[in-house]
Amino acid sequence: MSTASDFIREEIAQQLSQVAAFAAAGSAQAQVGNDHALAFEVRCAAAALIAVASLVEHLRPSRQQRGERAA
Known part of the structure; x- marks a missing residue:
């Protein structure tokens, strides 16, 4: 069964291929x-990389999931 994280990883892989x-x-x-x-081409690569950086944020566990107190 695919999770939301799996779909995000697939999108990241596609975007990195574009980069x-x-x-x-x-x-x-x-x-x-x-x-x-x-x-x-440099501007396109930069835009695609920025999009990837944004997607990666969705894969990071929240502070509370890591056992830290939220600010």
């Missing part, structure tokens, strides 16, 4: 000297 694809495309653009396309 890798944007990074590879950006690297190729850098090698051929296409600065406009390079900037585009």
Whole structure:
């Protein structure tokens, strides 16, 4: 049975694949000297990575789940 965390991990995996694809495309653009396309790929990679960072927060246990007092 899949849990919500499983679905989040699947989405993170897909997003990280996108980050890798944007990074590879950006690297190729850098090698051929296409600065406009390079900037585009870097911005796309950054946006996808920010989305991943946000999703990862949903996987962190809350303070109360770790036995700490909530602030």
